Amino acid sequence: MSIQTLEFQQVTFHYPDQSIDLFSALSLSIGPGWTAVIGANGGGKSTLLKLACSMLEPLSGTILHSASCIYVPQRTDELPFSYGNFATSYDALACKLHGQLGIERDFLDRWGSLSHGERKRAQIAWALYEESDLLCIDEPTNHLDSDAMHQILNSLRSYRGIGLLVSHDREVLDALCSNTIQVLAPYVQKLSCSPSQAIQEIKKQRIAMETVYQEQGKELKRIEKEKQRRKDLARVQDVRNTKRHLDVKDHDAKARIDGFRVSGGDKVAGKLSRQLDSRMSGNLAAKSSLFNSLSEQRALDLTKSVGGITLQSFPHGGKILLDAKPAILSIAPGRRLFLPHLTLGNNQRVGIRGPNGIGKSTLIRHLLPAFSRKSIRYWYLEQELDGQESLASYRAFQQLDAQAKGSIVSTLVRLGSNGQLFLGSALPSPGELRKLLIAQALEQELSLLVLDEPTNHLDLPSRLCLEQELKSFTGALLLVSHDQPFLDALCTTWWDLSYKEGNIDSLLVMH
Structure with a gap:
């Protein structure tokens, strides 16, 4: 190599x-x-x-x-x-x-x-x-x-x-x-x-640069104030050194003014005021350069807070959203998932856990028709959209009217996206498309959220923002995730999938 x-x-x-x-x-x-x-x-x-x-x-x-x-x-x-x-x-x-x-x-x-x-x-x-x-x-x-x-x-x-x-x-x-x-x-x-050190270093750079930028602003204000004082002094001297209002016979006063002009004293205040112009120009250039650098540091700082979003809850009238009989699901050729009697309350928060390939997504898809039959207002976020589905989702967004599109882009920005880059893309990144789906869901009144790995592709600020808003959602939640801290912050009931001892079939245990 x-x-x-x-x-x-x-x-x-x-x-x-x-x-x-x-x-x-x-x-x-x-x-x-x-x-x-x-x-x-x-x-x-x-x-x-x-x-x-x-x-x-x-x-x-x-x-x-x-x-x-x-x-x-x-x-x-x-x-x-x-x-x-x-x-x-x-x-x-x-x-x-x-x-x-x-x-x-x-x-x-x-x-x-x-x-x-x-x-x-x-x-x-x-x-x-x-x-x-x-x-x-x-x-x-x-x-x-x-x-x-x-x-x-x-x-x-x-x-x-x-x-x-x-x-x-x-x-x-x-x-x-x-x-x-x-x-x-x-x-x-x-x-x-390392990345963790880099994140903290950029945060320190941003904070230090903001301090310097603030001090630069204070210095400019001080120069502006001094320049104004010198302008005012020059104006007073101009008034005092004019012969316009003197008595034509007051030769002594005229002589004093002529002497002051000859010595150049009448121009001192004006010169002092103009001397600050170069200092001000230099400080303005420095502040402008500092502002550009600060904009870069702020953009790169992943620790900066992301604005809040709001999930609209619409509690379902019934106390029970799901009452499913025991079932056996086919996961793959020769593999089955055994389900017990499953229930879901209208404000219950369930975390679904288990290793890759054990059947978590299959379980979710098995339950969705039951919610539709009961006319429950729910939103399902798939673990992954393929390229064609992603493109279709983005094109559907592009067909919305300006007001609806603006509302969704506003939510995307609060989730940490760059609205201009998003709108200018032929097909946004998987993370941006994930945010688009979340933003569209926020436009609805929902009684149930069914989320299959919602943090996939999301950056850290967006994950924290989503976690905070899911905490405030008052409806029911079915959540699949391998992010244990994310699950712990949101769920109170657990559906764990594990392999049956001695074979490749799996079963679900509620606790």
Whole structure:
């Protein structure tokens, strides 16, 4: 494996339908090892990775890298292009990766029936098998339970090339990455430290810069005040040194004024006032430059608070939303999920837990018709939308009238999105589309929320904002997540799925 530096040299890029540059004259140097790429949703992280891998071409500038590049996308819809070679190879590396990441050989034939977590593990295993010089991975821990996340982490530690890793999971990033690139187009900043340290460093820089900016403003006000005082003094001297109102015979007064003019004393106050012009001009230029730098630091600061959103609750008249008889569901060929008698109260908050592929999403889809039959006002957020569904969702948004569209974009902004970049995109990132679906749901009055991995693709500020608003929702909640702190903050009842002892069937236990 030939290691070299990845170089961005004065790179400018925007998508064909955008009127503003995502990146402008970007210069960046990235060496071997894992580098974290962090930032808010829709800020250009995935675009940066695709440029690095030559999946996108810059409008100007140069990107220098190895010819051997692999990009692992956020989405898991498509089977990787050479996955068949990995699936049918039995060399040492292929066997190691299959075992290390729990990959079955028949994943190749049943990709469509795999859970997204299983597909994600397979994507990573395939990418590592390719042994590229440059490996760019976009959100490797989406859909993964804790055990699978640590399997991925251990596998990625063995990579020795140049690695770019986009993730909102700080545990994974901090464990792998000693360098960080923070991105919110057009701003890009590289720091030689872990992501958690970088987040705090940028916060410190922002706070320090705000202090300097405030002091700069105070200094300008002081100069303006002094300039005005000197102007007023010059005006008084002008009045005193005019002969216009003197008696024509008052020769002594006229002589004093002539002497004062000859000495230049009549111009002193005016000169002193004008001397401040250059100081003021310099301070204004410094403040303007500082404002631009401060705007960048504020944009990149992930710790800044995100504005609140409001979920509209509409409590259902009945106390029981669900009363389902025991059932057996087919999960995959030869695998079943055994369900007990299930009930759901009109304000009950249920967390659904279990490892990848055990049947959590299948359970959710099994229950949805029961809610529809009872005419319950509910909203279902799927774990993942494929590319066509995502495009259809965004096009439906584009067809809305200006008022409805404006309301939704306002919510997106409060969730941390850049409204201008969102509206200017041909197809927003998965994180931005997730926010779009949430924002559209906020326009409805709901009695039940059914959310399958709602934090997938969401950046940290958006996750915190969503968590806060779900706490205030007064209806019922069915929530699937591998984010245990997120579940703990919101749920009081648990439906746990686990494998039956000694076989591949699974069962649900309520507590």
